[in-house]
Amino acid sequence: MSELYIHNTVTGKKEKFDPIIPGKVKMYVCGVTVYDRCHLGHARAVVFFDVVFRYLRELGYDVTFVRNFTDIDDKIINRANKEGVFWKDLAEKYIQKFHQDFALLNVLKPTHEPKATEHIGDIIDFISELEKRGFAYFSEGDVYFSVRKSADYGYLSGRSVDDMRSGARIEVSEKKEDPLDFALWKKSKDGEPAWESPWGLGRPGWHIECSVMSQFYLGVPFDIHGGGNDLIFPHHENEIAQSEALAGNRFVNYWIHNGFVTLNKEKMSKSTGNFFALEDIYNVCEPRVLRMFLLSSRYRDPLDYSSELLEESKQAVFRLEKSITLIEYALQKHGVSSDKLDEKSYLDFCDAMNDDFNTSKAKALLFELVRSVYFSIVKKTPDTEAAKQLNTIYKICSILGLDLNKLVPVVVSVNDLNNFGADNISFDSLAGQESLTMDQAKEFALWRLYLRKEKLFDKADEIRSVLEKHNFDISDIQDATIILKI
RNA sequence: GGCGGCGUACCCAAGUGGUAAGGGAGUGGUCUGCAAAACCAUUAUUCAUCGGUUCAAUUCCGAUCGCCGCCUCCA
Structure with a gap:
């Protein structure tokens, strides 16, 4: 069998996967900021990394998988103010919603699902340490990270500090020493959520929570860090800067980023209103159909949403379900069964997945299998080979998290x-x-x-x-x- | 302006230095009272365009065009 190769954003190449500790994988994936409902774009990321999680376990790894909630942030505060609700209640509401939405999509629970607000103390310690070592500075109640102090800032997104300065549309804050510096800690205004800190009442900036929580649960360095393409810069770049400043060595070995779901070829995004909430999609198709749709292309490529494509996935799922039903009926009728897999098909599937999680190819293999086994039972009396193939179909579906609706004939x-x-x-x-x-x-x-x-x-x-x-x-x-x- | 990605049939989508998987849809057939499912056949002399390297490129290199993303919050 082939070995697992993963496309690493740092090098732009597929690299052989070698975990730091043999047999164990430590993976952190950026979750969502909980200020609104999740849309298809979030679903793609969550479902894809769910498949990564499932597949790594299938390969026999002991996987520690962390997916966080960012539950304190400007957007949450703004939204709560607008709706006249307590910010914490708003965040909790959307955490609940997240869980509901993704339980329907058959997404497994990660090993840990921490919230930023549960780690304020750790965040303060982290920032204090950065400050102590000269990577951070205090300015009018805020604390900033000094990007210029970071030797190789920009290596993830492939940009240089000087290039960004010239073209950046960064709003210049008087408080910053350099426009590229980012806030680690923000002074809170009256009425805003606030925690006591060495710098007065305030709250964490964006980026810091992921550095802190990943380190807390996984240590540094760890194996895989994932998220959507739009997080590469500045979020992940800044995570690297602050984490490596503190650790003095590499933060993460493999960076994985998924492509966007687009609508009319344009990125789905809450800020532009160009999106479908998961809830709305569930009104027009069943979650397992959506899951099939999300896995039908490679995770790094853009995936353009349309009702026609969703319809295709619907047919694909039904065909799958009807086929296995009829196959199972035939097997039962002839008293044929097996507890083994069809090795060849299973290995083909693993080869596809080992090639940077090629779910699109895996899906094709699945349908080849369906056709093959169907053909075999139509042409002749079903034998144990057919039973093995059916087992393999179930196996593949379970790794992809395709929770088939077992039709009862x-x-x-x-x-x-x-x-x-x-x-x-x-x-x-x-x-x-x-x-x-x-x-x-x-x-x-x-x-x-x-x-x-x-x-x-x-x-x-x-x-x-x-x-x-x-x-x-x-x-x-x-x-x-x-x-x-x- | 800087950085990055993508461009394969009607649609979705694999793939490789040696001549294009799979799925959906369509068409013709087998089967069927009719269907459904299944099966058989058929649907890109061609992989955005133009050059280059090569015995041979869709696959490597270069240029061009088109689409998209990031550089501000974003999965």
């Missing part, structure tokens, strides 16, 4: 017609139903079977069309009908 056959009283049933009672239970659907499917046997096809077709309207998928095989509730 219900079968009615001509044998059931013996006790069937066609006179006791009326088409009107079918057509008039608000919704149908499976038992009712089964009864009507049986009726349809009877009608077909009597060659009363028009009526039989009407029944099918009504059943389909109620989301029952009808497949005829030989002397029986398989009913699937979609």
Whole structure:
């Protein structure tokens, strides 16, 4: 089997993955600032790193995965003021919402999910230490990091301090010694959330919380740090600067950044209103379909959202679910089973994932497998090879976090017609139903079977069309009908 | 202005120095009372454009065009 290669933002190349401690992986992924609902862009990042988490565990690593909440920030304060609610309540509300949204998307809980406000003491210690070592300075209640003191500032995003100075549209603050310096600690105004500190009442700046929390849970250096593309600069660059200033050595070995979800080719972004909230998407498609959609392209490429593409994913998911259902039915019927995997397919899948988490290719392999196993049971009696292939399908789905809706096949056959009283049933009672239970659907499917046997096809077709309207998928095989509730 | 990414069929999307995976959609067929599913066939002489290196490039190099992102908060 191939070895895992990861595209590292620092070098712009795929590098062989070697964890610091053999067998263990320490990974930190920037979560969200909780001041609003999550949108598709957040979902992409969260789902992708969830797959990374799952796959690393599949490879046998003991993974410590930290994903934070930034629950103190200007945006939270502003939003809370605007809505007239307590900032802490606002943050909590959106943390809850985050959990709801992503539980639906079948995202696993990270090992740790810390909040910035739980680490204020650690943040203060961190800043004090930076100050002590001359990397930070106090200015009118604020504390700033001195970017010029950082020798190789800019190595992640590939920019030099001088280039940025010339073209930057950075608003110049009188308090800063240099326009590039960033706030580690901000003096709070009246009525704003505030913590006691050596510099007076204030709160942490952005960036510092991630340095502190990653170090707290993972130590320095650690293996993987991830987040969206838009965090490369300045967020991650600044994390590196402050963390490496303190540690005196490398902060992170592998930086992974995912591409954006776009809408009409433009970045989804809350500030421009160009976005779909997850909640809204859930109204038009099921979460597992969304998950399929999010994994259908490579994580670094832009992913353009459209309802057509979502529809494609929907069909893909249904095809998958229907296929495994019918395969399982055939296997059961013939009493075939296996607890093994199809090694070749599994290794192909791992090769795809080892190539910088190529989920797009993995998805293609999945469908090849589906076709292959389907073909094998259609052409001949299912054997243990088919059972192994089916196991592999489940395995791949579980690593991708595709929580398939196990369709339960219900079968009615001509044998059931013996006790069937066609006179006791009326088409009107079918057509008039608000919704149908499976038992009712089964009864009507049986009726349809009877009608077909009597060659009363028009009526039989009407029944099918009504059943389909109620989301029952009808497949005829030989002397029986398989009913699937979609 | 600086830095970075992307450009493969109708759509999505892999991929490689040796002549284009897979999925959806379409078309023709097998099967079916009709469907669905499945299967078979078919859909890019071509990988944004133009040059260069090479026996050979979509794949390497260079230039051009187009789209997008970051440089301010952002997954």
